[in-house]
Amino acid sequence: MDFLQKQMLVFTSKKYEEIYIYFNKELEIAYHKLFLICASLGARNGKSSVVAEKGREFRSNYFSNDERNLAYSIILNDESQGKNIELFNEESFHSEARKILESYAEGGMDILVTEVFGEKWDGVKLDKSYQNYSVDLLSYIVSKIKEVPF
Structure with missing residues (x-):
């Protein structure tokens, strides 16, 4: 049942590839960690998007x-x-x-681009002169955690 423990390939989106690269190189956040953050945001907000092109x-x-437990959740x-655990x-x-996770990660990145990065994202890459992406991301996550669920 722990199929994510195998070496299954998981893909980020080509559309947001520059964000993944920036967070990996500049902020030392590994691809799989940012992917899970995005998948969590997408799932929590009920937003999934089709990945048009693999990155x-x-x-x-x-x-x-x-992290696997979070992905399984x-x-x-x-x-x-997902409701059928026998599957x-x-x-x-x-x-x-895997496609479910990828679509939620894409939806989560859609949310980040709209609600967090805003004008700092030009549709292709982030503004590299801006230095507070990690603060913005963490502030956004904390604000969403504190929201009343009803």
């Missing part, structure tokens, strides 16, 4: 135990496919589960 890849075995709570044992579902 950078990483292997699912990069996830720590806690996102998949399990997906309305379309987790089926090899054919593993690819679908």
